[in-house]
Amino acid sequence: MDLFSNPFYQRALAAALLIGFANGFFSGFVVLRRNALSVSALSHTMLPGIAFGILLTGALTQASAFVGALFAALMVGLGSVAIARGNRVAQGTALAVIYTSAFAAGVAILPRLDTRQELEHWLFGDIMAVGDGDLQIAFWIGAFTLISANLLMRPLLLTLFEPNVAAAQGVPVRFMHYLQFTLLVLSLVSSLQAVGCVLSVGMLIAPAATVSLLTDRTSALFWGGGALGAVGAVGGVLLAAWMRLAPGPVIVMLLGVMFLAAWVFSPKYGVIALRKS
Template sequence: MSTFIEYMAEPTAQRALLACGLFGFANGFTSAFVVLRKSALRVGTLSHGLLPGIALAVLIFGLTAWSALAGAVFAAMIIGLGSVFLSQTSRIDQDSALCILYTTGFAGGYIILTKLNVRQKLDEWLFGSIMGMRDTDLWIAFGISVVAVLTLIALQRPLLIYLFEANVAASLGVPVRFLNYVTFGIVILVLVSSLQAVGCILSVGLLITPASTIYLFTNDARTLFVGGGIIGMIGSIIAFFLCFPLGWHISSTIILVLGTFFILAYIFSPKYGLFAKRIKPAAG
């Protein structure tokens, strides 16, 4: 491909651009829940916990897009929802339960991977291969993203009450336990839907950074959802266009661009930026 126009004429590039916008918005929108819930560490642990599911699926069914996706969903549900169940039915808190399930699963997955000769293909699931997405992959991701975003919109009012005042939410009749399962399940689905695009190693950055950036500008919880989605989408699309002239890996560039947005917000935000914190005492 000698020119950018020829590059964009390729179906693979067109799918990659659509995927960047789709994944960026869905993950950015969902990241508001992660930030408000203060569960970034849990999501980070969960994203790495996808690996044992992929390894087990590859061992049983061979390495295909469907087997890896199914394995990731299985691992995420077992580890993620399992940690919620253990924390609610025992004295163990959710962070401890998540750590136990994640490390146990990861250890088993690593043992399986050492016996399999699929390193080259496996790298795509670890670090993403957005240029390798097919139409089917894009439609599956689109369906998951639409369901996730619409569900969060529909549950936004009880969800915000639950996030800020769980006891008040319970007294108002909000099904707190059900809401906990549903929202955590949504996070898992969004995380898995982005697996092929950005990989299980980098996916946590896409699911945390956008709303964290907006969080430095506003106290409005509803703005975090929309703003996070917009930041995620814009950052992902910018990364796509940067990759052609620079020859960079798209998935890594997406996280790099979003990380740059966050650093700039941290420094220059007029409300909560680094400079704003230093100017206020001087003004007083």
């Protein structure tokens, strides 16, 4: 119980709750869109963005890391959407080319940086180092993502499943594609402090993927994913404190355990249910 009176753990738990729910909610779009590999590519793009931020500012700070990661992920993500508009190159192909090029550029400049060892903090996250400014960023990004997704839920889903029908009904399909990737990038960057570049994929895929094994309701993917993401993030911080481990990896491992449990025990799609049928 002493943890709850510690200001570091208070901020860590608040950040876990905010980031876990917002990312868990948006994971519904990732699962429905079936673009988990795109999320993985964008998450790794944040590393060269951080490297370029250090190169331009000369120091590794919260601001340079956040702005660099956000800029790189937006450029790669929205760039792939723009290239795919011509229908000659698939979006996945464009994303792979731009992502690997950006990542190669980041790797090339790493030897010129004096802060390479400090980058581990951003690779795997350190939610215990969250400050008041990071909490504000997580809150506003989460609020913007949740409000935008709920206000535009119908056109976003219609664009996701039936883009031609959406266009015929007057939905700005191109804008919706850009908006989805923008919200995806913002969700990734918001979890940068908590779990880092490498592990941020887990928070944006595992919650809704777990819920999808338990129910067929689309709305449950979002709200259930948000609840599961929040429980997994907060539970990961508490479990990490008890086990004396880094919180970021524990959060993602806990979400992975929940997914495997759903896969085994799901009454409809689980291993046990399939064997009985």
